[in-house]
Amino acid sequence: MNNTSTFQLDGTDVPFESGQTVMQAALAAGHYIPHLCYHPEFKPHGSCKLCTVKVGGRTAASCTMPAEAGLEIESDIEELNALRRTLVQMLFAEGNHFCPSCEKSGNCMLQALGYDLEVHTAGFRHMYPDRPLDASHPDILLDFNRCILCELCVRASSEVDGKNVFALAGRGITKHLIVNARSGLLNDTNIALTDKAMEVCPVGVILKKRVGFKQPIGERRYDKRPISAQALDDAPRAPSGAKHE
Amino acid sequence: MTNIIDTLETAEHPETLRRVAIDPVSRVEGHGKVTLLLDENDHIHQVRLHIVEFRGFEKFIQGRPYWEAPVMVQRLCGICPVSHHLAASKAMDMIVGATLTPTAEKVRRLMHYGQMLQSHALHFFHLCSPDLLFGFDSDVAKRNIVGIAAAYPEIAKQGVLLRKYGQEVIRVTAGKRIHGTGSIPGGVNKNVSIEERDYLLKDIEQIVAWSRESVGIAQKLFEKNLDLYNSFGRFKAHTLNLVRDDGAMDLYHGGLRARDMDGNTLFDHYDYSHYWDVIFEDVKPWSYMKFPFLRSIGPEQGWYRVGPLTRVTQCDFIPTPLAEQARKEFLAFNGGSAAGATLGFHWARMIEMLHSAEQIRELLHDPDLQGTDLVTKGQRQERGVGVIEAPRGTLIHHYKVDEHDQIIRCNLIVSTTHNNQAMNEGIRQVARQYLDGRKLTEGLLNHIEVAIRAFDPCLSCATHALGKMPLEVELVDAEGTMISTLSRSMDGAFSYQNDNLATD
Ligand code: SF4
Ligand code: FES
Secondary structure (H helix, E strand, C coil): CCCCCCCEEEEHHHHHHHHEEEEHHHHHCCCCCHHHHHCCCCCCCCCCCCCCEEEEEEEEECCCECCCCEEEECCCHHHHHHHHHHHHHHHHHHHHHHHHCCCCCCCCCHHCCCCCCCCCCCCCCCCCCCCCCEEECCCCCHHEEEECCHHHHHHHHHHHCCCCCEEEECHHCEEEEECCCCCCCCCCCCCCCCHHHHHHCCCCCCEECCCCCCCCCCCCCHHHHHHHHHHHCCCCCCCCCCCCC | HHHHHHHHHCCCHHCCCCCEEECCCCEEEEEEEEEEEEEECCCEEEEEECCCCCCCHHCCCCCCCCHHHHHHHHHHHCCCCCHHHHHHHHHHHHCCCCCHHHHHHHEEEEEEEEHHHHHHHHHHHHHHHHHHHHHCCCCCCCCCCHHHHHHHHHHHHHHHHHHHHHHHHHHHCCCCCCCCEECCCECCCCCEEEEEEEEHHHHHHHHHHHHHHHHHHHHHHHHHHHHHHHHHHCCCCEEEEEEECCECCCCCCCEEEECCCEEEEEEEEHHHHHHHHHHEEEECCCCCCEEEEEECCCCCCCCCECCCCHHHHCCCEECHHHHHHHHHHHHHHHHHHHHHHCCCCHHHHHHHHHHHHHHHHHCCCCCCHHHHEEEECCCCEEEEEEEECCCCCEEEEEEEEECCCCCEEEECCCCCCCCHHHHHHHHHHHHHHHHHCCCCCCHHHHHHHHHHHHHEECCCCCCCCCCCCEEEEEEECCCCEEEEEECCCCCCCCECCCCCCCCC
């Protein structure tokens, strides 16, 4: 195994281990690439496209792209950041994201990315979809208004919890999150508060009930540090030199 | 004819009359409009205040989880969000069956007095002092806060700093200067740290002293223009306010007290969680806003007045020494004449500002503010009602929450709605006193606005125009043809078109 290979990210050498994706290697080496549907504990999914980078003039999702020695990758360039801003704007316009009264405010990745990428305008006409809440479960609330279809909950529920509580249904603009129960209601599933699926939603869809604003705004995760710094803290780091032989 | 002039609510033959509109009313919070119907001799037949009120909110919140309400309702209003934040929190305390810990109640009270201080300072100094210090029909180019800053720099500065202090109290308790999240169902999410307390303590003596001086300014204005202040827009009204168990003024919590215009008590210490047994809301075809009335008197005559003038005159005492002294002087003044005067509102408002400053001082010395027991809960309830004395008067929030924690019904009665009919009475009185039979001028029309501003209405709109709101007065004849317009642009400049309006 060649453990000393590197690729170039925005002109800097990034070491990687075989089997790592560009995203994994970059984060582990302390280089932030914006992302939403990528989660260090799950198989990459490649749907949000926020992590798009340029390799030899072509674009690719860095969360699914295997790292290869000698690649020359561009990420933090205005051309890509402008596209990322547009993607974030589209996500905001597609759902009902009302940050001022959202209990996830300050802990929400979409909002944090909006700040970090300096998305200052709406960009698109809001679609105001009609998505009623599922409040059937005594302890868990689903506010579909904020779903960005990242499928992290789907992956967490099946891969970690072994339950398949969530799934995506429909295609294109009608694609939406559903609950796997004949009634379609969360209360008729075997979800539990301790499930991994309860932890992974990057926005404010899957919520423990009656918590709300107990943590003051201003003291929340992304209030303290921008997401670009926070994401690096969360990334698994290869202990330096660990696997070198 | 006398009859029509008596009420001025609805003219007999509106089609024959000329219509004048003051739209929007300036230096009030939000958007309002006054229409006058005049005949060819400039006699007034009808006067109405229309408030463009946004009622969609009660619908919007349906289906939302109850713990979101205290944060979401603040978006109703950019001017006194804290009042909505706290009224909704109080309603949600009922939903979660909580009795607040001393720390939670005191942090909330501190937030509320901070709000009272900043709102009253803003209203008196920024919005009203131009009329009061320069005169109602003084040079309109100077009749604004910029003119005040030039002519009375000390007063303008105090106004700015009083307001700023109130905003800092809010920031410390709610987390942000506007739209904070400090209050949550069953308590608060933060206490006041020693550093935060010391930061606020540093200036509180100065704030109390300035608030005292402000009462003095309001009193002197009344003394200097005694006849005008006594009679301007004066009318008798029933009253509604919250009082503490012992009858003291309490702006945060209490029972409802209603008195008729002759001072007879209609109900007292009434448990507000059943307010609908004593108050009902009427609808009128010409206004989107509801007209609440006291059930025992009925829809025709049962309207009432809320706010500072009511609270200061209808409480048994104010539980802080300086404000109590000021209240006694206010009530004794000139045989009690100020207590029934529309312009007595300003004086009463400054007494409340002083009371709030004293309360803040008292609370800052209370170690409970540093307590760590912040939230409680108890037996869940289906219905929650929260009532608070907001800067502009009694504010009612009422919710029904289902077993899934979703809000299924919401009813809000805001201070300005309570005062709807009272404000209409006030401007009709002014129209009778000053406008009837005279050629309209900007100065005369401003008299109407002065009467409205005395109530400090918050017209549910985020526009914060501070005396620079564009104003347009149109004269339209019976066929709807524009006869003339008088307009004020954003920079305060006036322009006339046509000579139907005299120029003083
Ligand atoms: S609910 Fe949350 S985690 Fe699940 S798909 Fe939607 S945004 Fe992703
Ligand atoms: S993070 Fe790579 S596509 Fe979403």
